[in-house]
Each structure stands twice: as structure tokens, then as C-alpha cells.
Amino acid sequence: MKLCRFGAPGQEKPGMLDGDGVIRDLSAVIGDIDGMTVSDTELAKLKALDPASLPAVDGTPRIGPCVGNIGKFMCIGLNYSDHAAETGAAIPEHPILFFKANSAIVGPNDMVMMPRGSTHTDWEVELGVVIGKTCKYASEADALDYVAGYCVVNDVSERHFQTKLTGQWTKGKSCDTFGPTGPWLVTKDEVGDVQNLSMSLDVNGKRMQTGNTNTMIFTVAQIIEHLSGLMTLHPGDVITTGTPPGVGMGIKPDPVYLKKGDVMELEIEGLGKQRQEVGQDA
The missing domain is CATH 3.90.850.10 (Fumarylacetoacetase-like, C-terminal domain)
Structure with a gap:
């Protein structure tokens, strides 16, 4: 699974890359890709999703850092x-x-x-x-x-x-x-x-x-x-x-x-x- 964050600096939304290379919007599922969502349990929930059920992201948005709120x-x-x-x-x-x-x-x-x-x-x-x-x-x-x-x-x-x-x-x-x-x-x-x-x-x-x-x-x-x-x-x-x-x-x-x-x-x-x-x- 490939996860990403897209959007303007400081306003990034969570996303998932589908099998065709299209970014799918995860905003309705999780708040961000960060320390709260990268546990085995939370990642398993994301893997269980059908990417086709998620909204496709239009255009070519800016890609932000792939992890938000990095601690160290x-x-x-x-x-x-x-x-x-x-x-x-x-x-x-x-x-x-x-x-x-x-x-x-x-x-x-x-x-x-x-x-x-x-x-x-x-x-x-x-x-x-x-x-x-x-x-x-x-x-x-x-x-x-x-x-x-x-x-x-x-x-x-x-x-x-x-x-x-x-x-x-x-x-x-x-x-x-x-x-x-x-x-x-x-x-x-x-x-x-x-x-x-x-x-x-x-x-x-x-x-x-x-x-x-x-x-x-x-x-x-x-x-x-x-x-x-x-x-x-x-x-x-x-x-x-x-x-x-x-x-x-x-x-x-x-x-x-x-x-x-x-x-x-x-x-x-x-x-x-x-x-x-x-x-x-x-």
C-alpha cells in the first residue's frame, strides 16, 4: 500500500495510491497520515478498503511530506x-x-x-x-x-x-x-x-x-x-x-x-x- 498527503503546505489531506496510479482521497476515513494512523491495526483497516470506493483526486495536486506531525x-x-x-x-x-x-x-x-x-x-x-x-x-x-x-x-x-x-x-x-x-x-x-x-x-x-x-x-x-x-x-x-x-x-x-x-x-x-x-x- 502506498499512502501520501496532498494539497497546499499545512493543508495536506491523506491519500492512497490505487493500482492505476490514481490518488484516492482518504479524508472521509482518517484525518491524516501520522503517528495516530500508522499502527498495524490502523494500516490493516486501510488495506481492507476498496480504493475504487474512495473519491479520485482530480488534476495533479502538490504532494506533501508523506508523514504529518513527525515527532523525531x-x-x-x-x-x-x-x-x-x-x-x-x-x-x-x-x-x-x-x-x-x-x-x-x-x-x-x-x-x-x-x-x-x-x-x-x-x-x-x-x-x-x-x-x-x-x-x-x-x-x-x-x-x-x-x-x-x-x-x-x-x-x-x-x-x-x-x-x-x-x-x-x-x-x-x-x-x-x-x-x-x-x-x-x-x-x-x-x-x-x-x-x-x-x-x-x-x-x-x-x-x-x-x-x-x-x-x-x-x-x-x-x-x-x-x-x-x-x-x-x-x-x-x-x-x-x-x-x-x-x-x-x-x-x-x-x-x-x-x-x-x-x-x-x-x-x-x-x-x-x-x-x-x-x-x-x-
Whole structure:
């Protein structure tokens, strides 16, 4: 099942994608796609619906973030062995955790705005994990039982802010619009092996990132085990799990960064596509 949220920012309605790729309006059934509606019980109710019984959404509405009212937006860094190699970083002993401000979250096709004065804004296609039920002290063996589904995330990053503005990575990760999420929340039963999904990102039509979740250093299950041992994970929390090689920062001999007017297009197998034009704050 593919769920989405459509409409103007702050006014999104819940939707479901039918077998023909038509968005069906779920507004009469649920209030939103969020922590209240991503439990196994609630998702089972949605799966039982006949999409043809729901109103079709006309036209091509804006697609919003696929999860509303996200509680925690957690990010894992340096989690692909081939990405760590391109950056010259050592393989981490434990998952590297940082948080992205919720104010960074936007729809999958919304404009990405580089902050004032930015010259080092970079791209990162990532697998997002949406938690479906309260999770504390999960084991690796049962960790995926707590997942509602998966989505595409672009972990946009301002590298100067991230590495030069004394402090943690959060400074370079939390700028407004730096968290495009969606288009779909794809339930785990439809995804299959989450550790074998191809992923890619193009800038201006040129392939920059090509990867697969099979090169993750820490699997989704291991990440959930680790994080749930540190804090309680709640329904509607999102974990983005690291990026494969091909980021601008890693290009040799000279890094390449985004500029106003650039277009990013990214995709993860079975989870959909994103497209963002890049602007810059005055």
C-alpha cells in the first residue's frame, strides 16, 4: 500500500495510491497520515478498503511530506561503506546519530532553498524508515516489527555549516527545506527486502549517486535496535539511514556543490521519485 498527503503546505489531506496510479482521497476515513494512523491495526483497516470506493483526486495536486506531525526526525551518518570510503572517513563503530529540525521537512517536489550565503549545499538520497508503534529496547531480530513503512528522503546538507561552524552536524542539516520526504509512505509488506533496494540521484540530468541499501554498514534492524536502546521511538518518528557514494563533497579533485537553478531528481526502488529545483534565500 502506498499512502501520501496532498494539497497546499499545512493543508495536506491523506491519500492512497490505487493500482492505476490514481490518488484516492482518504479524508472521509482518517484525518491524516501520522503517528495516530500508522499502527498495524490502523494500516490493516486501510488495506481492507476498496480504493475504487474512495473519491479520485482530480488534476495533479502538490504532494506533501508523506508523514504529518513527525515527532523525531533522526538521521544516521556515514552508513554506507562506499560513501565512507569516498569521504576518507573511518568506518564508525556505532551508528552516527544527528537530528534534522522538523522545520526542514518539505514535500518531495518542493523547492529546496539554499540559505543566505550558502556555497556548499550538497545532495544525499536516503532511505527513510517510518516507525509504526512505540519501540524501546528492540532486538535486531524483532526491530522491523516496529516499522510502518519506508520512503525516500533527500538529506540536503550545507557542508560549510556542517563542518566549519563549530558544533554538531545539525547546523548544516537543518536549514529550511533541507528534508524533502516522500512521495509515498510504502508499507513494509510491499517493500520486500529493505536491504536490497537500488537508489539513485541525478543533478541536471547527470547521474551523481548510484547505490544499493545492501552496502549499509548498519542495517535498518541494527539501527532501530541501537536507537531504541537510547530513547523511545514513537509512531510517526522518521529515521533516515545514510547515503551511498556520489555526493558533491566527495568529488575529486574538486568538490561540486549545488547552485541556484539546479534540479535534483532522486529515486529508490519501489518507493517513488523526487524532483527539486534549487533556489537561494536573498
